[in-house]
Amino acid sequence: MKKLFRFLTSCIIISILLLTTLTLWLFIPSTTDPYLHFPDDLRQNPLLQRNPDSPEAEGPFNLGNLMYFDEKSYIDGTRIKPGQDPYGKNAFNQEVSDDIPAGRQISDQRQVQCKIQNYQIAGLPATSVVICYHNEARSTLLRTVVSILDRSPPELIKEIILVDDFSDDIETGRLLLTIPKVQLIRTEKREGLVRARVMGANAATAPVLTFLDSHCECSPVWLQPLLQRIVEKRNIIVSPIIDIISMDNFKYISASSELKGGFDWNLHFKWDTLTNRDKQNRLSSIDPISTPMIAGGLFSVERNYFFDIGSYDKDMDIWGGENFEISFRVWQCHGAVEIIPCSRVGHVFRKKHPYTFPEGNGPTYTKNTKRAAEVWMDGYKEYYYAARPGARGFPAGDLTERKKLRADLNCKSFRWYLENIYPEMLPSTDQRIGVIKNIDNYCLDTLGHTSHGSTVGLYPCHGEGGNQNWMTSDKHEIKNENACLCADGTFTNLLITFCSDKPECAWDLSEHTVKLLNGNKCFTRSPDNTFVVLETCQDTPTQYWEFSSLLIA
Numbered sequence: 394m395k396k397l398f399r400f401l402t403s404c405i406i407i408s409i410l411l412l413t414t415l416t417l418w419l420f421i422p423s424t425t426d427p428y429l430h431f432p433d434d435l436r437q438n439p440l441l442q443r444n445p446d447s448p449e450a451e452g453p454f455n456l457g458n459l460m461y462f463d464e465k466s467y468i469d470g471t472r473i474k475p476g477q478d479p480y481g482k483n484a485f486n487q488e489v490s491d492d493i494p495a496g497r498q499i500s501d502q503r504q505v506q507c508k509i510q511n512y513q514i515a516g517l518p519a520t521s522v523v524i525c526y527h528n529e530a531r532s533t534l535l536r537t538v539v540s541i542l543d544r545s546p547p548e549l550i551k552e553i554i555l556v557d558d559f560s561d562d563i564e565t566g567r568l569l570l571t572i573p574k575v576q577l578i579r580t581e582k583r584e585g586l587v588r589a590r591v592m593g594a595n596a597a598t599a600p601v602l603t604f605l606d607s608h609c610e611c612s613p614v615w616l617q618p619l620l621q622r623i624v625e626k627r628n629i630i631v632s633p634i635i636d637i638i639s640m641d642n643f644k645y646i647s648a649s650s651e652l653k654g655g656f657d658w659n660l661h662f663k664w665d666t667l668t669n670r671d672k673q674n675r676l677s678s679i680d681p682i683s684t685p686m687i688a689g690g691l692f693s694v695e696r697n698y699f700f701d702i703g704s705y706d707k708d709m710d711i712w713g714g715e716n717f718e719i720s721f722r723v724w725q726c727h728g729a730v731e732i733i734p735c736s737r738v739g740h741v742f743r744k745k746h747p748y749t750f751p752e753g754n755g756p757t758y759t760k761n762t763k764r765a766a767e768v769w770m771d772g773y774k775e776y777y778y779a780a781r782p783g784a785r786g787f788p789a790g791d792l793t794e795r796k797k798l799r800a801d802l803n804c805k806s807f808r809w810y811l812e813n814i815y816p817e818m819l820p821s822t823d824q825r826i827g828v829i830k831n832i833d834n835y836c837l838d839t840l841g842h843t844s845h846g847s848t849v850g851l852y853p854c855h856g857e858g859g860n861q862n863w864m865t866s867d868k869h870e871i872k873n874e875n876a877c878l879c880a881d882g883t884f885t886n887l888l889i890t891f892c893s894d895k896p897e898c899a900w901d902l903s904e905h906t907v908k909l910l911n912g913n914k915c916f917t918r919s920p921d922n923t924f925v926v927l928e929t930c931q932d933t934p935t936q937y938w939e940f941s942s943l944l945i946a
């Protein structure tokens with residue numbers, strides 16, 4: 394009897410297990426579906442603690458009390474174990490982050506003038522927030538989502554689209570689906586932030602897209618100023634002031650409201666203080682700041698405009714470069730890029746990438762930035778190549794489509810962009826890039842010699858830069874890549890040399906000659922146009938040189 398009872402119980406347990414597995418198998422969509430939307434009836438979260446007295450979460454949603462979400466179990470699921478490095482997985486202190494509640498208050502860093510602005514919510518379009526992430530910590534991702542819901546007028550948030558870029562832990566996103574408005578897409582392989590964001594943008598249904606990184610916290614009234622500006626001007630991308638969330642203690646620290654985004658010729662992003670000209674163009678300290686560059690991760694844009702203007706260059710991988718491409722593109726193709734000072738969003742800045750780059754960090758950055766430079770920078774890309782010589786021969790893939798986009802949109806030149814949007818970056822006249830050519834159309838050429846002490850020669854001008862590409866510096870140097878052109882000790886031969894402040898390396902190119910700055914010696918070509926020596930300057934066609942700039946108007 395006892396045996397039969399045991400047998401029957403086992404049977405029942407086994408059937409229940411089988412049934413559950415079957416139901417799960419049937420209803421949970423395959424994780425290899427690239428557009429893995431989780432329908433509402435699958436929002437059955439095992440961590441869900443529904444309060445029977447509360448209505449279904451509709452309307453204003455305040456996660457401050459986390460009514461529908463078991464925050465503790467969610468965070469506990471991936472806590473740092475004793476002995477583990479709290480920085481190991483995320484390159485910020487996860488232990489500290491995990492102990493900070495999702496609905497924490499942050500200090501309001503807005504200027505007083507912002508606090509008295511009156512935004513007419515009824516006149517603003519709703520937005521879809523798109524957050525892509527790869528292996529983000531649960532606590533930071535949750536705080537990003539909760540701060541959006543807690544600090545935005547509910548009618549302005551249509552949905553929050555999480556794009557899980559093939560994270561190791563699929564549950565990090567999936568468990569958030571009990572939170573109202575949260576949608577999830579998972580990529581079927583690691584895509585990188587560009588393709589992940591475009592997937593999110595494709596799924597979005599609101600008239601405005603708002604992109605955020607997966608470790609942000611929105612300040613009070615962060616959204617209205619962004620949307621308001623888009624109502625005023627359609628062809629624009631707008632960014633908040635990006636406050637700093639400390640990667641060590643997660644304190645919310647105010648960033649300066651007098652900064653704009655810029656870059657160097659390496660195509661590294663940097664913050665620039667506003668110039669006097671920038672300040673003169675603004676009547677009030679809460680007026681939009683016209684910025685040559687966006688940091689990249691945090692911005693709003695009208696959805697149709699985003700697609701009309703070419704969304705992103707989808708051949709950019711993993712991380713980096715897309716902010717250059719989109720900023721150049723929007724400015725050059727008749728739009729504008731602005732920072733809206735009354736909107737503030739915090740971001741966890743860190744010192745290194747916590748994740749892997751399948752093709753390596755350096756090569757990926759080179760590929761992405763080279764694509765931006767090749768399509769948008771015209772002749773000024775030579776400054777990029779001069780700063781990043783390794784990029785010149787680096788394969789960056791097919792650019793036809795992006796170049797066609799530029800032509801179709803009838804976009805302006807990079808020179809226009811520099812002159813009008815980023816004049817500080819206009820190379821000065823003593824920092825020219827071009828070829829040094831003689832009367833027979835032969836150009837000074839490294840002939841591929843790059844080692845210290847090697848000679849240069851002449852070669853028919855081919856107009857492709859490379860070995861014939863010379864850059865002058867404000868120290869009167871003539872450089873190819875990182876090497877200088879210097880006279881040898883006897884002032885007769887020209888050599889490729891390490892740059893130094895020696896008088897042998899300083900030249901004057903002003904008079905259709907290339908003359909030693911401190912001496913009466915001039916570049917002189919051999920009669921057969923094969924090599925160059927130094928001879929006493931005199932009025933002769935063999936000493937005639939033209940510095941011709943490669944820069945296109």
Ligand code: LR7
Pocket residue numbers: 524525526527528529558583584585586589605606607608635662687688689690691711712713714715716740743746748
């Ligand atoms: O393969 C990846 N897949 C992803 O989904 C790699 C990254 N990501 C996600 C990642 O989880 C994060 O949410 O993409 C987002 C950005 O990656 P981060 O946070 O590692 O980048 P970052 O903050 O160091 O870098 C800044 O520059 C990037 C250039 O590609 C992006 O534009 C980031 O969005 C951008 N961040 C900001 O603009 C915030 C302010 C930083 C500054 C200055």
Ligand code: MN
Pocket residue numbers: 606607608690740741
């Ligand atoms: Mn980030």
